[in-house]
Amino acid sequence: MKKIVIIGANSFQNPLILKAKEMGFETHVFAWQDGSVGEQTADFFYPVSIVEREVILEHCREIKPDAITSIGSDLAMLTVNYIAEKLGLPGNSMACTLVSTNKYEMRKAFEKACVPVPHFREADLDTSAEEFLGFSLPVIVKPTDRSGSRGITKLENWEAFAEAVKLSVENSFEKKAIVEEYLEGEEYSCECISYKGSHYFLALTKKYTTGHPHFIETGHLEPAGCTLEQMEVIKKEVFRALDALGVENGASHTEFMLDGNNQVRIIEIGARMGGDCIGSDLVPLSTGYDYVRMVIDVACGKKPEFVQAGKKGAACIRFVFTHQDLEHLKYLKKELPEHIHFISEMEPIQEGRVKDSSTRFGYYILTFESLEEAKEYLT
Template sequence: MKKILFVGSMYDQKIGVLKEAKKMRLFVALMGNDYPSWGSKYIDLYIKSNNYDSSDALEILDNLNLKFDGVVTFWDRDVELTSKIAEHFDLPGCPVKAATIMRNKYLTRKVISKYKIPNIPYKLITDLSTLNSAIKKIGYPAIIKPVSASSSKGIFKINSEKDIDEVKEKIIKTITPEKDKMFLYNKGKFIFEQFITGQEYSVESVIQNGNINIIGITEKITNNQFEEVQHTHPAPIDKNNEKRIKETVKKVLKAIGADNCTTHTEIKLTKEGPRIVEVNGRMGGDYINTDLVPLARGINIVRATLQVSLNESIRDAISPKFNKGASVRFIIPSHAGTIKSWKIDKELFKKKEFVKIHKDKKVGEKILFPPNAFHDTRAGYLIAKNSTAEKAKKNAQEFVDKYVRIDMYDKKSNC
């Protein structure tokens, strides 16, 4: 039985990857800060470690006296640590240098420019008092975000001069490790960059021994808080733009030196062509790979990711079996507050396009909006499938609008 080490804490969204590891009959060890309450079903060995400190984590593994066949993470903040573990134990993994670049939005932009891939104007901010000079160079509208955060935490748009003081104040108040340990990484470092307009997409790639396999493009819809509202796979997009996006992603992954890992690249299609938003050195979350890609094309990126870490062939896992569409729509109440009731019309369950609905938050639980909290706006999600992605996208939107209603205790509301 092969032994695999998962690095990073586990939460409900990740159950799908553990299930896949069990289907592959792997011995699963999990190394992280927390043990999930439901873990015993999937986890054979739990190794408690402070993953914010890589030397601590390596020491624990050294003392463990257990040989792993592979190490993997599905968790952005542990991408660098996972590479370090792979290098330390001579296991397949992404080169540490590439992992460091992908965990740092500033280093990623530098590499894109160095390799003359179309980029956007950007500037590193290490002192908020220098923001005004960055604005002079880059102009409005612009985005300021931490260089190493994820899950859309701490993303602020600056539309004009009048926003500057307010944004600075919000950053000082909310982007602190006390509020979220995520902000420990490259603490106090932000990237200020031009705001790019155009449809946003994400691109899944599985890289093994230098071969970059671009698996597919997913369309992404975000809200005013830059949080994802819907993903649809495969993205409804014309062949020419599909080709341009795939070529850009391939060039960027090559420039970064990413290898033996799965990547999730976010990209906007602007009037001037595709422009990178960020490159993540791990598989995309938000049910794209656990649900949408398998439903739409029968491709199993979760399995391929595990196989890469074990140096096994990924050919079957990444080959499409059919060509349909699937979409996930997040259920987001119109404002913050406490959930009073969830109402789901039974008609929903009769629809053949309906796949599943899940409540992340129950009655009595709170919904918080940025900047008071990040990634806490979702009450749940709904997945739909159909013969094409366009149809599945429409189904997911309609099903949430028509059949799902959330009432809140505070003010008037529904979804």
């Protein structure tokens, strides 16, 4: 039996574990033991933190896996590609991994490849606002190496600069922040799969957030509703940005702004599947493509198959922030149960507690036959 190592065991990783088992793999899952669902669904679970790369590598030398992968986590990809490189398994280079998991290094790589970027600079707790007087307000301050809307602030004036940098640094693994000029436009993401340096477009996702100041995702929608002309421009710029980072294998999630002149401005790229169930659920539900299977195939050195295994349609995810959100879900369960694809476990609502994506109380996924019908439930 073929063996696959999966880094991470939470609910966003579980579809990967289940798909691998469905494909006939023996699953070996590594994660900090905290009661996550993957601890039970894995064939073999190892209570090892995903950052313990050398410990995991030693286990992998004994397991002798045919592939190693993960979905939806930048932190996990650092371990995935490190071990893949050591064992000679398909993946991305560590150089690619480092620039695709650090927003400052990513901006420098884009700038070097002439991919348009906003004015940016690195900062830490010793950096003063006076050093940024050449920047145009507003600016975005965020950690250099975190995802999930953690530690992000939009600054309209310099008086709150120190507080914003402190928040970002506290949420950063390397204790640094990036300050960049704010981009205007509609926010989207582009979901792709790459194989041996060739990139393949799968879907566009429309993002909904809380807006200023922390921009926490409230929901996502596929398809995004862009025109064919816009899609061609987007694909060209996204593929250029992927090349700039050296992405060669696996899933990618590119966040970007699209302005009124159809100009694409890349925000950041994760060389992994989009979190928030974008890759694991929304892509297959809206396109019919089995994205998770593609990720496993590429991790095994196999070209992904673009077969529509399911029905195309529209899909959206909504996150629960308030009691009002729960009331809306109750309405949907009563009046439109046929559109409910999945409801997560819900934590007790604590008004005002949500500070980033990790502190939302739950979510639910809806499916529809048309984009117009889906939009009605995200706005």
